[in-house]
Amino acid sequence: MSRRRPALALVGALVGALLLGGCLDEGNSTDVRILETTPDATPLPATPTMSPTTSPTTNPTASPSRAPGATLTPADRDPRLLGTVATGLSVPWGLDFLPDGDAVVTERDSGRVLLLRGEQHRVVVAGTVEERVAQGEAGLLGVAVSPDFDDDRLLYLYVSTAEDNRVVRARLQGARLGDTEPVLTGIPNGFIHDGGRLLFGPDGHLYVSTGDAGEPSRAPDPDSLGGKILRITTDGEPAPGNPRPDSPVFSSGHRNVQGLAFVGDQLWASEFGDSTADELNRIDGGQDHGWPAVEGVGDQQRYVDPQVTWGTGEASPSGLALAGGHLWLGALQGERLWRVEVGADGRRAGEATAYLVGEHGRMRSVAQAPDGSLWVTTSNRDGRGDPGPGDDKILRIRP
Template identity: 45%
Template sequence: MSRTVKSLWGAAALVLVAGCSSGGAAEGDRATPSSPPATTSPPASSAPAPSSAPAARVTVAGTLTEDLESPWGVAVLPDGDLLVASRDERTVTRVDGRSGAKTPLGEVPGVVPGGEGGLLGLAVRDGFVYAYLTAESDNRIIRMRYGGGPGDRLGPPEAILTGIPKGNVHNGGRIAFGPDGMLYAGTGERGETGLAQDRRSLGGKILRMTPAGDPAPGNPFPGSPVYSYGHRNVQGLAWDADGRLWAAEFGQTTWDELNLIEPGRNYGWPEAEGRAGDPAFVDPVAQWRTSDASPSGIAYADGAIWMAGLRGERLWRVPLSGATTAGEPRAFLTEEYGRLRTVVAAGDGRLWVTTSETDTRGTPQDGDDRILRLDVR
């Protein structure tokens, strides 16, 4: 399918229906054959039965901004403007949420890009910009003062958590504040699979900490920031309307996962990839063949989890229903805009979605990378 890009706000809106074809550039260390659609039931040879609920509609209203270099993390400021991290350029750029005008805020010291590492996730809280980054010896989380006024720049970095294992692959990198006011981080096991099961290591985990970087009160392992373990490479974190934490995770050769996170639980890697049916592990709520997803950022909006796919080059919608289950996943934007890295809820039925064609694994075209504005109905 050709990639058609609508880059002007005044362009005719493009209404898309769900699609499930596979394809796209490889992500990480995997190589898989063509595959069936996503499933929220145990793997089978046929696709899930169609949902009786009305199909969602996604309208691409236009492009907010373009010509971004290796965009990764996105954080929304109180006034609706966006902060965007460049993984490889090590910079943070402010993007006006209405006009798309870009204002460079400066380069973040100490970032050492390489492979899947660099300047990754961003979050904002109480006058600070938080960043997850790859340094010389490790992955770490820092915070920088930022007033947010005209002409303001980022303050000097203060490391609040160090010692997260780094590698050429599987660096994790997503950070977000939860409804409890604590800072959460998704990490990877840097390709050293045993780290995921080692609760003394910060690799292959979801971490929970105070805004100052200390282990959060009530964590399942006293004195540790580890919140859940047995993860391969977590790059998506989001909370639903009931305050439940969801996480997207890269599989290896078979299944990518969407997990409902429970404190202290083991999510199976490397003993399990996808559903194992082993009571020692928590099975994913939904899973995808790796060629259909390679999930990165996720967001909650319109009663569903929205998941950006890199290798899958599509945006997945997973409607939530019941206490721990999900409805049938549906795909949008399939192979229309290339690799999708981050999705952010913008309120009022809108999403921001960033492409990721300039990350060395895509095939960038004029205007890449860009932030798309989506209307959801």
């Protein structure tokens, strides 16, 4: 995002670096506090439900999110805050789950890859990605667990280096991360707009979100990897069926995508706006989403309009996940969790409702855990927030 002055973000990044100076050796448990979670059947007395707020603007040309007479899903009830999984993290950015249920978390500035192990979610430092260069919004960003993890033990990571943003992979042996291997290099990097979300699709290919790195002209340029959603094989090659067989580019015209999620076979993405509108977009291959010519709904035939937009003070959308039949979107500047209705076919979005408004600060990553709950990370130590006791945290929510 660029709505805060870079100087402030740099000061925050320097402070974060000082705080991380005492990290323990790799493979050891950290000093992160682990809190017991509340069972789903037992509501928390202080927060029996999360009160909703008003909805943002839905693209008036989009279809309604639910067909008349459709059966309501369990997520039509209000979500419930179940508890806190962990505290004392520093700018947790990427979040995914291993087949055994353990979580993998990346920290943007420290470059640490953390494992949250077992039912008590004991935090262990698996390793540090030494090539990361943390500045502004750059650093160690997304993580995705290989769909063949039981066989290959691979984690895929999005990291900012001195030369570029890149996708790398490393083998996780037990609780220790091995050396990184480049998968895709040459993604533009900068102080702002580094993208960074990774997600394996139902087709087995890796989807990669990138930003324009502060130069909007990159977003529509078919020869630039900036301002795009990329689709690659596990070895970094353009995936079969891409719009251009020789290119990893899947969609273009993006300012800074930081959230990816599938509803069935349909890809969705959350995107930072500039000064007018943040966006939730349905992504189909080969389409241009308009940046920098259009922000929000432009009603121009050559560009694809977002299905939902927000004022920039309500969102700055980051993580995105599907749970309970709805899309859930973490908001940074908006300091809330958005729930968005989606149609049964996965191609329509409608009403959005906000929860936890201002209660936990900036919300970054959102992921569905193997037990069906949502894990949501705060991002109050990223240089743009107001850290409170225990920040940063991972919250656990019943969707």
